[in-house]
Amino acid sequence: MPADNRERRVVTVLFSDLAGFTRMSESLDPEEIADTVDALFNRFRPLIEREGGTIDKFIGDAVMAVFGAPVAHRDDPARAVRAGLAMQREIVAFNAARGVDLRMRVGIATGEALWGSVAGARDSAMGDAVNVAQRMESSAVPGSVRVSRSTERAARGNFEFAAEGTVAVKGREAPVEAFAVKGEAAAPALEADSPMVGRADELARLTAAIETGKGGFFVLSGEAGTGKSRLAQEFRRVAEAREGVWVAAGRALEAVKLPLVAFGDIGAGNIAGSLAAAISDPVERENIAHLIAISLGGTVPGARVANLDVARMADEMRRAWALWIGARSPAVLIVEDLHCPTKEPSRCSKPSRPP
Numbered sequence: 001m002p003a004d005n006r007e008r009r010v011v012t013v014l015f016s017d018l019a020g021f022t023r024m025s026e027s028l029d030p031e032e033i034a035d036t037v038d039a040l041f042n043r044f045r046p047l048i049e050r051e052g053g054t055i056d057k058f059i060g061d062a063v064m065a066v067f068g069a070p071v072a073h074r075d076d077p078a079r080a081v082r083a084g085l086a087m088q089r090e091i092v093a094f095n096a097a098r099g100v101d102l103r104m105r106v107g108i109a110t111g112e113a114l115w116g117s118v119a120g121a122r123d124s125a126m127g128d129a130v131n132v133a134q135r136m137e138s139s140a141v142p143g144s145v146r147v148s149r150s151t152e153r154a155a156r157g158n159f160e161f162a163a164e165g166t167v168a169v170k171g172r173e174a175p176v177e178a179f180a181v182k183g184e185a186a187a188p189a190l191e192a193d194s195p196m197v198g199r200a201d202e203l204a205r206l207t208a209a210i211e212t213g214k215g216g217f218f219v220l221s222g223e224a225g226t227g228k229s230r231l232a233q234e235f236r237r238v239a240e241a242r243e244g245v246w247v248a249a250g251r252a253l254e255a256v257k258l259p260l261v262a263f264g265d266i267g268a269g270n271i272a273g274s275l276a277a278a279i280s281d282p283v284e285r286e287n288i289a290h291l292i293a294i295s296l297g298g299t300v301p302g303a304r305v306a307n308l309d310v311a312r313m314a315d316e317m318r319r320a321w322a323l324w325i326g327a328r329s330p331a332v333l334i335v336e337d338l339h340c341p342t343k344e345p346s347r348c349s350k351p352s353r354p355p
Contacts (some may be wrong), residue, residue: 010085011068011125012080012110013133014053016044016087018061019103019142020169038062040094043301047086051079064133077110077154081115081181084108084145094110097301107137109176114230132176135169139178149177149204158185169292199231206235210330232334239332249334279323291320 018037035305041058044294048055048065052073056064065083066074084106091104111129118124132148140146152161160182166175202220209216220228232249279285290303295317300306308316325331 007115008112009069009115010110011066011113011129012077013129014065014080014106014108015133015137016063016104017137019105021061024309043086043090043094047090048083051083053079053083067330069125070123077151078158081155081159082145085181088143088145103142105137105140105142106145107133107140108145108151109133109136110150110154131171132169132337135167136178139167145181147179147181152179159183160185163234190277199227202231203234207238210239210245220232232336236334244330247330288320288323291317292324326355
């Protein structure tokens with residue numbers, strides 16, 4: 001008998017399904033339906049993959065994605081929730097661009113599943129987590145993201161949740177608690193409040209960068225448990241208390257090739273508006289906005305800058321960020337859990353010179 005390569009894993013499964021799609025299909029040509037779904041799913045794929053998720057399958061107008069297989073991350077539940085929220089935002093943009101009115105339900109569950117191939121097909125997830133995720137989706141309100149208790153518990157602190165009672169799941173004797181995702185938490189989950197000890201000098205140096213107006217680039221490095229997050233949290237509080245200071249914070253994700261994705265939820269939708277005072281040319285302003293959106297992992301169909309070669313794209317993105325941050329100055333950007341992929345950490349912590 002051939003070797004059984006299937007394995008048990010703890011995964012987070014995301015299910016999405018278009019609400020009212022069957023009714024809409026009755027009035028559309030099959031090719032038009034296929035083109036619409038294909039265009040929408042092409043927008044969803046990068047949103048899932050940028051969070052480290054794997055597209056398990058497309059089933060008609062439904063999407064199933066797995067976080068935790070074949071590659072697992074310690075924050076897979078949060079990644080799945082973040083992807084679900086991004087998908088809901090993306091379908092709003094898709095509706096506006098296409099002149100349609102599609103709505104979608106998203107369900108997410110964390111639990112044990114069997115990951116592997118069945119009958120020689122590509123690897124897929126099977127098991128309780130899949131069933132619960134599908135039930136979370138089918139019972140959700142269109143336009144929302146609903147998660148199981150296991151996902152809520154694992155992602156708590158990173159998102160705001162609201163309890164929505166229990167949901168019966170076929171094959172389970174006891175119902176499953178359900179929670180609606182209301183959005184990202186006001187701040188990334190940091191260490192609990194406590195008096196900060198022994199970091200007065202470091203905090204003073206960080207604070208001076210705001211008070212003097214000279215700015216700076218700071219790297220907080222050290223072994224785990226030495227208080228890096230606590231110092232960053234205290235500095236963030238100081239910065240947010242200053243009138244007119246724009247503060248954005250994010251947390252880097254493992255195995256994600258877009259380092260700026262950590263800032264993906266800092267209000268990128270109004271990039272062009274924030275650049276209005278700095279850039280008078282509307283075409284250049286749109287190009288800058290598109291560059292920033294792409295660097296944050298977004299998709300911008302038809303963007304003029306999308307066809308730039310790699311080297312030119314990198315240069316233009318650095319310039320775009322410098323212009324955007326300059327337009328919103330004074331500004332403080334904080335990113336946590338940034339890991340250097342090279343043996344020379346100095347290469348990772350060397351800032352780019354603004355244009």
